[in-house]
Each structure stands twice: as structure tokens, then as C-alpha cells.
Amino acid sequence: MTTPATPAARALRVALLGCGTVGSQVARILLDDADNLAGRAGARLDLVGVAVRSLDAERDVELPDGLLTTDADALVADADIVIELMGGIEPAKSLILRAIAHGAAVVSGNKALLALDGPELYEQADAAGVQLSYEAAVAGAIPILRPIRDSLSGDRITRVLGIVNGTTNYILDQMDSTGAQFDDALQAAQHLGYAEADPTADIEGHDAAAKAAILASLSFHTRFALEDVSCEGITSVTADDIAAAAEDGYVIKLLAIAELLTDATGAEGIGVRVHPTLLPRTHPLAAVHGAFNAVFVEAENAGELMFYGQGAGGTPTASAVLGDVVSAARRRVLGGPGRTETTTSQVPALGIDAVRTSYCIALQVVDEPGVLARIAQIFAANGVSIETMRQRIRQDGPDGATTAELRIVTHRAVEASLAATVRQVAELEVITAVSSVLRVEGI
Numbered sequence: 001m002t003t004p005a006t007p008a009a010r011a012l013r014v015a016l017l018g019c020g021t022v023g024s025q026v027a028r029i030l031l032d033d034a035d036n037l038a039g040r041a042g043a044r045l046d047l048v049g050v051a052v053r054s055l056d057a058e059r060d061v062e063l064p065d066g067l068l069t070t071d072a073d074a075l076v077a078d079a080d081i082v083i084e085l086m087g088g089i090e091p092a093k094s095l096i097l098r099a100i101a102h103g104a105a106v107v108s109g110n111k112a113l114l115a116l117d118g119p120e121l122y123e124q125a126d127a128a129g130v131q132l133s134y135e136a137a138v139a140g141a142i143p144i145l146r147p148i149r150d151s152l153s154g155d156r157i158t159r160v161l162g163i164v165n166g167t168t169n170y171i172l173d174q175m176d177s178t179g180a181q182f183d184d185a186l187q188a189a190q191h192l193g194y195a196e197a198d199p200t201a202d203i204e205g206h207d208a209a210a211k212a213a214i215l216a217s218l219s220f221h222t223r224f225a226l227e228d229v230s231c232e233g234i235t236s237v238t239a240d241d242i243a244a245a246a247e248d249g250y251v252i253k254l255l256a257i258a259e260l261l262t263d264a265t266g267a268e269g270i271g272v273r274v275h276p277t278l279l280p281r282t283h284p285l286a287a288v289h290g291a292f293n294a295v296f297v298e299a300e301n302a303g304e305l306m307f308y309g310q311g312a313g314g315t316p317t318a319s320a321v322l323g324d325v326v327s328a329a330r331r332r333v334l335g336g337p338g339r340t341e342t343t344t345s346q347v348p349a350l351g352i353d354a355v356r357t358s359y360c361i362a363l364q365v366v367d368e369p370g371v372l373a374r375i376a377q378i379f380a381a382n383g384v385s386i387e388t389m390r391q392r393i394r395q396d397g398p399d400g401a402t403t404a405e406l407r408i409v410t411h412r413a414v415e416a417s418l419a420a421t422v423r424q425v426a427e428l429e430v431i432t433a434v435s436s437v438l439r440v441e442g443i
């Protein structure tokens with residue numbers, strides 16, 4: 001339930017460049033969730049145009065008439081916030097520079113461009129006093145750049161290690177778990193919208209290398225470019241490598257690593273590398289499946305931190321883009337760092353009775369016919385469905401009599417129904433004890 005704010009500030013003009021996998025989802029959310037976004041941003045975010053290559057191309061979303069244009073230059077010249085999601089170096093770079101020169105805030109997911117020409121863009125943005133943000137460029141939806149840049153700015157990062165390319169993780173995971181062929185898994189990743197326009201960038205490790213350069217730059221407060229990253233992709237990883245690794249208890253993952261090192265002379269420096277790596281199956285990164293990404297950060301005072309989530313795909317990546325858009329809008333509206341909190345959604349706090357959860361209930365029962373049926377009847381009467389029921393017979397009653405322990409795991413149900421079920425079951429004379437009632441999450 002939401003009470004949309006009526007922001008006092010004038011509406012901000014938002015221009016979108018590119019309407020592919022990510023751009024189309026950004027447009028959809030800007031249009032569909034306009035009231036909420038206005039509340040968070042403090043101003044309405046008016047999508048004033050979407051620059052595309054062809055007006056007639058088929059798209060993932062339907063846009064209102066008149067929004068599409070092939071004149072990206074004109075769009076950029078008249079916007080408060082420019083979202084660049086066309087990818088590639090040119091014309092993306094020139095359009096971003098033009099937007100900055102016009103005083104617009106810029107949001108981009110273009111890691112290839114940032115790893116190549118980031119410093120020039122950052123300097124221009126700083127000089128113009130506008131915000132250039134790019135959370136979507138590394139690990140898609142996962143908030144990782146802002147935590148490194150802001151939350152950890154009082155610490156000293158020593159190592160960043162991560163799975164930052166969804167396409168290659170998807171391919172390696174499919175090969176490992178289903179025995180899929182490389183080419184089939186790649187095609188599926190392309191179909192799901194994870195791969196770059198030219199998937200060579202993914203499988204040769206260049207996409208992960210661009211992300212590693214961005215991560216290293218922010219983590220170690222030094223500029224690192226693509227050429228500083230030692231890079232090896234996954235094209236030489238064979239099904240045999242994966243099977244042999246599995247036999248030895250390993251998985252193969254494409255890792256991006258940036259770390260503080262000491263060279264032979266004792267001087268400190270930063271090593272940045274991307275390559276396929278064997279990881280023990282017990283390692284937390286081994287459990288990152290499909291197109292998911294995860295980034296480990298080790299810092300002197302914070303210790304180990306792990307960030308996990310969807311690293312690719314239109315809708316998840318759009319989430320990171322819109323986070324940057326709202327943040328840029330807040331600064332436009334209020335200046336300085338923007339708001340600390342927003343309270344535009346006046347949602348009531350609900351009591352635990354409204355929660356839907358599962359229960360694991362352990363019951364000590366008399367070992368006689370009909371007991372299970374009576375218990376099951378109470379569950380059914382309360383609308384609580386049983387997921388599993390396990391019975392263990394023990395000979396620990398008086399004079400060697402048998403007792404039974406039942407462990408029942410339920411499907412999700414309203415907490416109030418579950419509580420009533422437990423209460424009624426406990427009242428049955430065939431129940432000698434309710435030995436534990438624990439809520440279950442994650443099933």
C-alpha cells in the first residue's frame with residue numbers, strides 16, 4: 001500500500017539512450033512505477049524520450065507513442081538525467097560527454113566504456129559538478145560499487161575476489177550440473193539476456209576484466225584500466241576439465257581478483273587478474289549458480305564481506321540503474337547529499353499473525369493406530385498443508401513400551417493458522433508432548 005507523494009520540485013526530464021535488454025526494462029519501470037519513484041526522488045521522473053537505432057524494431061516493452069526517437073543528440077541536449085544503455089564505445093562516449101556538458105546527471109551500465117575511458121568521463125563530470133553513476137556496470141543488480149566507494153571509504157581494502165560475469169558463470173554451471181555443451185549453454189545465456197551484444201567479450205573474459213578494473217580502481221583509490229588486468233577467458237575450459245575437477249571435489253569458476261601484493265623488492269602494488277579457477281566445492285563462491293554473481297571484499301577493519309545477487313539480465317540490472325537515477329534526482333532536488341530517508345509510503349506495521357511461514361513441529365505421540373489421521377485432520381481443518389512427516393519409533397517408554405516422535409514440516413501458511421493448529425494438536429490426548437516448534441525459512 002502506497003501513498004504517493006506529490007513532490008514539490010519540478011519534474012525532472014529523463015532521457016534514455018538504448019532500448020535493448022536493460023533499457024526496455026528501465027523504461028517499463030519508469031512508466032509503471034512513476035508514483036513510487038517520484039516519492040523516493042522528490043520529483044517526478046518524466047521519461048521524455050528513448051533513443052533507438054530503428055523506430056520499427058521489435059521491443060520487449062510497449063512504449064507510449066512519440067517516445068521513441070533516432071535523434072539521441074537532441075534528446076541529450078534537453079535532459080536533467082541521461083541514462084546510457086546502448087553499450088559500446090561510440091556514440092555512447094560522445095553522448096555522455098555532451099550530457100555532462102549540458103549539466104545533466106548521467107547513469108550508465110557501460111563497463112566497457114568506463115574501463116577504457118572512465119577517467120576522462122569522471123574528470124568531465126567532476127569539472128561540471130554533475131553526478132556520473134554506474135552501479136549497474138559491475139555485478140548487475142548487486143549493490144557493490146556504492147558500498148566500496150562510500151561505506152568502506154574509512155577502511156583499507158586488501159582484496160576483492162568475485163564472480164562478476166553472469167554469462168560465463170551460467171555456462172560453467174550448466175556444463176558442471178547438467179553436462180551441457182559449451183555452445184548450447186552460451187546460446188541459452190544469450191537468449192536469457194545475460195550476454196553482451198558480442199558474447200566474445202563474456203567468454204574471453206574481457207567483460208569480467210573491465211569490471212575488475214572498475215572494482216580495483218574504486219577499492220584501491222588508483223586508476224586501473226583494462227590493460228592493467230591480466231585476462232584469460234573460459235574458451236579453453238573443456239568438459240573433461242570440469243568432470244575431472246568434479247571428481248576431485250572442485251568446481252571451475254571464472255574469477256576476477258584484485259589484491260594488494262608485495263613484489264620481489266618488498267614494494268606494495270595491486271594485482272588485477274581474471275581467469276578460470278578451481279574452487280573447492282565447499283567454498284561459498286562454489287555455491288553461486290546460474291547467472292548469479294558474488295563479490296568477496298576483504299578489508300583490514302571490516303574483515304570479510306560478501307555481496308551476492310543477480311549479476312545480469314534486463315530487470316535485475318534495471319534495478320541498479322534506477323537506484324542511480326533516484327539518487328541523482330535527489331541531489332538535483334535537494335543539492336548536497338540528498339535525503340537520508342524517505343517516508344512517502346505510509347505502510348502499516350503488521351503483527352506476526354499476518355506472516356506466512358512454515359513450521360517444523362516435533363511431537364511425542366502414543367504409538368497406536370489412528371493417531372496420524374487425527375493429527376492430519378487438525379492440520380487440514382486449519383488449512384495448513386503438510387510438506388513432510390517423519391516418524392521415529394523408540395522403545396523408551398515405561399517398561400520398554402514404544403513411543404513415537406513425529407516431525408512435521410508444513411508448507412507456508414498464515415502464522416495464526418499454524419499457531420491454532422499447534423494449539424489444537426497439543427490438546428489431543430494421544431500427544432504426550434510438543435517438544436519443539438520452530439519456524440522454517442528458505443524452503
Ligand SMILES: NC(=O)C1=CN([C@@H]2O[C@H](COP(=O)(O)OP(=O)(O)OC[C@H]3O[C@@H](n4cnc5c(N)ncnc54)[C@H](O)[C@@H]3O)[C@@H](O)[C@H]2O)C=CC1
Pocket residue numbers: 017018019020021022023051052053072084085086087088091109110111112136137138140193194195196197311312313314317
Ligand atoms: N544485459 C545485461 O545483463 C547487462 C548489461 N549491462 C550493460 O548495459 C548496456 C546495455 O546492455 P543490453 O541492454 O544488454 O544491450 P542490448 O544490446 O540488448 O541493448 C542495447 C540497445 O542499444 C541500441 N543502440 C546501440 N547503439 C545505438 C545508437 N547509436 N542509437 C540508439 N540506440 C542504439 C541497440 O539497438 C540495442 O537495442 C551495455 O553497456 C551492457 O554492457 C550491464 C549489466 C548487465
Ligand SMILES: N[C@@H](CC=O)C(=O)O
Pocket residue numbers: 137139140164165166167168194195196202207311312313
Ligand atoms: N554480459 C554480462 C552482463 C552483465 O554485466 C554478464 O554476463 O555478466
Ligand code: NA
Pocket residue numbers: 135136137138139140141142143144145320
Ligand atoms: Na552492481
